[in-house]
Each structure stands twice: as C-alpha cells, then as structure tokens.
Amino acid sequence: MTKAGKPVVLTNKEYGLLVLFISNKNIALFRENLYEKVWGDEYLADSRTLDLHVQRLRRKMGWEENLVAVYKIGYRLEI
Numbered sequence: 001m002t003k004a005g006k007p008v009v010l011t012n013k014e015y016g017l018l019v020l021f022i023s024n025k026n027i028a029l030f031r032e033n034l035y036e037k038v039w040g041d042e043y044l045a046d047s048r049t050l051d052l053h054v055q056r057l058r059r060k061m062g063w064e065e066n067l068v069a070v071y072k073i074g075y076r077l078e079i
Contacts, residue, residue: 003062013038014057021057021067021077031074 001008001018010018016038020029035043035050043050054075058067066078 013053025079028070028073028076
C-alpha cells in the first residue's frame with residue numbers, strides 16, 4: 001500500500017480493516033462485524049482494540065476526515 005508515492009506499513013489487522021472499508025465505501029459497518037471479520041472472534045463491548053486500530057489506520061492513511069465514527073453503529077469510510 002502506498003500514500004503519495006511512499007509505502008505505508010500496515011499491520012495485518014490494519015490491512016484487514018482497510019480492505020473492508022474500501023470494499024464498503026460510504027456504508028456504515030457495525031463494530032461487531034468489523035471485529036469478527038478481522039479478528040475472527042466475538043466482539044466484546046468493552047474492548048478498545050478496534051478503536052485503536054481504526055485510529056492508527058486513519059493516521060497512517062491520512063483519513064482523519066474520511067474514516068468517521070457512526071454513533072451506535074461503528075465506522076464508515078466516506079469517499
């Protein structure tokens with residue numbers, strides 16, 4: 001993956017999230033579904049793991065304005 005011609009180093013989880021967001025542009029994705037698809041495990045409501053990975057992905061991709069939290073649902077990539 002590159003950004004402005006420079007390589008972006010992503011973890012496996014960040015890459016998994018990236019693929020889901022790009023495949024579902026402008027669609028709100030439920031937190032539970034994101035977690036289950038990327039981590040392959042049941043989502044725990046008190047876990048901040050997903051939020052931390054999304055935060056890192058935003059920063060690495062420069063998507064601070066594009067990758068938005070959707071209240072009581074999850075996240076959406078607005079392109």
